[in-house]
Amino acid sequence: MAEIIANEGGGKSHGKKRAKKHSTHIDMTPMVDLMSLLITFFMLTTAFSKPKVMEIILPEKDPIENNENEDQAEFIGSRTLNLILSGDDKVYYYVGKPPMNDEDVATIQTKFQKTDYSKDGIRKIVLKMNMLLYEKVDSATQNVITGKSKISQDSLLSLIKNFKKTDKKGPLVMIKADKKAKYKNIVDVIDEMSICNVARYAIVDINKYEEKLIILAPK
């Protein structure tokens, strides 16, 4: 197909000097080289240019009627972890019910602590509270990866979902951000929740007593 057979047998008059009959081959190697390069480029760019997304579900603004939902977790003080995000990548946290008056502020102030977004920061705190669930999910995932349990990806996901639903010990994380917080901070915290496999977390508005706590907090 790509061979061009050149007819060079026309030189009769030269007597002995006979032109050799040979076909001219076009060397396609450089062309192939270039093409494979281009193909690799296009293949890689198509696969990587897809942006990644993180799904977030917010509570509806005016819930119609909170009918008796079994999924509704009980509001237990000792399980409630409040994370308060502030400017300059600061995170404050305390365990317990949010303050409703100045007296509460005084009691919470003693356990109001500062942390950061590093892996020894909130991750440590959250993971400590959520260790039971985390290990459960982690071992299930590991079993699937190593091939110990042969279930499909979908059933693994529903298994994890079920773990989360029936979880009774893990923290209820309340994520609150003040005016100085950056968008990055909130994404980081939500991400931290999914890293630590936290079953229940919500983004809620900060109340004025908590804002007071931030001011009172040690710098």
Place this chain on the structure above:
Amino acid sequence: MAKLKVKHSTPHIDMTPMVDLFTLLLTFFMLTTSFKPTEAVIVDTPNSISETTAPDKNMMMIFISKDNKLYYSFDNGKDSTSHVRVKVLEEMGKQYGVNFTEKEKEEFEKLGSFGVKMEDMKKWINSKDATERGKYNTGIPYDSTDNQLNKWVLYTRFHNQTVQAAVKGDALADYETAKKVFDILLDNKLNKFNLTTNLEKVEIKVSDYK
């Protein structure tokens, strides 16, 4: 006995089928690649571990820039025959007393994300090039007195009920602005949406945390 004559010739591999195949593949990839649409603003998204990829169709996206301005983009829906973009633009024009010609509507359908006030929309569409267009990209108003973004979202939802929302915020944008965007989405009964992020892998050793 006939003598067996061994032919001495350099083995030549015929590369023609290979080239054929490569050309085919190249054409395929070149045609299927959709290059990133030009975005009105550069947004540096935060990182997360999420590996879900964004849907490439039937989307509306709100961009939050570093300086807390909002930009918006939406597509024609599941298939371009529904002309969602044109319908929404007409609706917005009616709301703000701007009349668009057929040519302008057609032009708008081709354009991508924008951060233009309705007052400047006509000028934006009729701009010759991207630099001229950039002048009108001052961010869509979203305060309570003139919440144009809310209207955009509302009419997009009205003409395309199955549309999925995504927020692409800059890491350094304020949470307050993001909250306002979330509120706009919640006002339009969209409480499940996506946040665009960059993938970042995280390894956890349980023993470190015990």
